[in-house]
Amino acid sequence: MPMTRSAPLLALTATLALAACGGGGDSASAPEETRAQDSRNSFAPVDPTAKTFAALPAAGDTVDPATTSRWAGVLGGAAYRVEVPANWNGKLVMYAHGYAGEGNALAVTNPSIRRYLIANGYAWAASSYSKNFYDVRVGVEDTNALALAFNQIAAANGRTLASPTRTYITGHSMGGHITAAAIEDEALATARNKVRYNGAVPMCGVLGDTELFDYFAGAQVTAQAIAGVAKNPFRNWGDVQAQVTTALFTQFPTAPVGTTALGNRYKSVLKNLTGGERPLFDLGLAYGGSFSAVWGVFGRDGTVNGILNKDLVDTRRFTYTIDNDPAGSAALNAAALQVTGQADANRLRRDGLRWIPVANGDFRIPVVTLHTLGDLYVPFSMEQIYKKRVAAKGNDAWLVQRAIRGATHCDFTVAEQSEAFDAMIRWERDGVKPKGDDVVTPATVAQPSYGCNFTRNTIGPDDSASTAQLRGLIAQSGLNCPAQ
Template identity: 70%
Template sequence: MRNPYPFRLLALASASALLLTACGGDDDPLPVAEETRAQDSRTAFAPAEPTATTFAAMANGTAETDGTSRWAGVLNGAAYRVEVPANWNGKLVMYAHGYAGTGNALGVSNPSIRRHLLMNGYAWAASSYSKNYYDVRVGVEDTNALALEFTKIATANSRPLTAPTKLYIIGHSMGGHIAGAAVEDETFATARNKVRYNGAVPMCGVMGDTELFDYLGAAQITAQALAGKAQTPIAEWATIKDQVTAALFTTFPSVPTATGLKYRSVMQNLTGGPRPMFDIGFAGAYTGVVWGTFGGDGTVNGIFNKPAVDTNRFVYKIDGDTAGSDALNAAALKLTAAPDFNRLRTDGLRWVPKVNGEFKVPVVTLHTLGDMYVPFSMQQIYRTRTQAKGNGNWLVQRAIRGVAHCDFTVQEQAEAFDAMVTWETTGTPPAGDDVMTAATVAAPTYGCNFTRNTTGIDDSAAIVDARGKLSVGAPCTQ
């Protein structure tokens, strides 16, 4: 039968060729048009404060923080906040928040370094994104759209402003993934809302993009295998959860059994290798958060249509137990992702945008050493990818002696942001940490260079408590 749409197919082929050329993705399948997935049918998302036009000034304010222009609204279904100090320096910082769960209410988060930004003349803006779930694609697009709308929003609020002279992006957790992806060449080539950022600070970020899901899968299948439940399908986790937990922990997660000590060793090597703070982090609440991710169908709650988890690359290691390691590797299930689960698309970004290491602007990252949810190994993956692309000179990484996910002090974050801006301004890279040399990472003082346990008025009570304990229980003794 004669094709009734020859020109449409020709246009699609041309677009595919353009994407492959722009992204350098000669190892990728050809881009495809959007098919429907569960995330696309979720249409009940709505801003938590749909009529807001402003928001509160900072507590414990000063003249610099009280006298700001503060605008709120809704853009393309996403709520937003914009704040501009009276003495604006002409630079705009976009803030990307972390994973907000699977509810329908869309909320905006202020940057934790808000006071620091305003005191130094920076404007900032943040989007709620127009959807929840792990939708990094929407996070990038909505953050970029807000950046492009900045001057229009200012004019509509009777404070006309010139276009920003510099655009920076910072973010936490999933927002760190968004910040890292936002400066990638592939993102600029394929995004609908195109923004060239001058620098980025991804914090506790998912810098290995979909490799995070591989790690979480490996965490489940090794727990099952060590507990004698190796062949139970991962989707049946609920039927064996209590048995596995009892086999590995006397008290979950703080007191492991003898078998649980083997699991702790496996997890240490999955999350970045021997290093300070790991034992404290493993015994903490975020091991429970990891446990809570087990049992999924591999589609990341409908972000993908096909299984995204692949554990074939892992070689599990129980330190000091070669026979036990061999037995574990032989017994553990092998999870294989569909080869095209996150392929290039003709209609915008991938469903989960890649962090390929293809960027040429200053990027400074922060990551806590004891993070079990988004582990320190994400930084090692990011370094490996960036070096492979020849862009390692654009990446500086800093290890922080925290034991939970994103538990940075404000000072640590402000110093990282200032370091990135100074680098972007002067061309001189700041100091960072070696995240790849095992002996360096394992040293008792690793992470001391950029850890700042002194807290201030913008640090949460949880951070104040945690850092007070760590400064006594795990001090730096350089």
């Protein structure tokens, strides 16, 4: 174990040992309590008999899909895919997919940078996870379990491989949360399946972990307050949703989203909740569609739909701001319902990772993040929270963050993602830290050119139609970067 990790890991291990011995009021013999998620056991892979999967479509480049080994199967109740090129470079990339809803069908998602990985000799592997819902805990454990089983899976399929010389992790959205949590000292100390990653690229990630759910609540209580229904009980959102929507929007959620006079005040509050003044916020709200997902989760209880047993949502850390209106801001803060969570809702556990693993900033490996400025579902403020946490731990020398001028959630081009991953690899290999963006200085983030440094609008064969359409809309709106 590297010396740089030993002290924090020893401290954390001591904390866990204290808990196991009854510290903090727990009895040594008392089992950990169960939760709703533990009783949900009907999840199943879409195709449990699959032994392989489709080759990457040819695109007239140098990648020959026919030369890769492609294996599929089930491990610990989770479906998986593994792909290894013929000219494997000895390095393994684990991919963590995003939130898959609350259905029972488990599906594997290929990494969006698959073509880049194959072309450069990387093997990759991805798990469906053994459960759906917002279960980051199982996402970390199943992704790690698959990484540990890589050589065994290869041998079972007739290909003997050396152990990977490096293992990296990347993921989108909830998968970005999984990526950030998996590299934490806490995961190394508490996970049942332990993997020491060499580098990470969380994209559009929930890097503020449970603070995302605080944001959802803050967006709800301010919408209610501005619409004049602040005292309505928080959980009865369905009773007032139509009234609030009519008060704030002339058109919603169909694009272009339009706001009333009251809605303009709410729009200002929402901008400041999600990262402050920045390019692409207006376009993200009007055309991106990501805020409709936020509107759809209003009124949910703070157990994250049974991932926890107690309500953790807390809005007391927010001071709501309406631009250029101190009196209105003060009135809003007085009127908005305060939601208070329970401090121990997501405590450390004796039986492995905590139920919602955290992104505390306890890591010392190269990490490069990506986030779009127009994302209102997992907003840009997640990057700001993460930066502050990492800096508070004294580890910001290991973090590079990049802002992308995309209009919705995870709205990256493949070129942007490949470039970020390549930057992390070169950093880990050569020791030269790549460039990034300042995400926390308001005047910098507010610049009209902010996000231009790493935005790449070139559309390739693996880019989605929605990304191509939205990048075109950005250009039509005059928001393209000067050189693009």
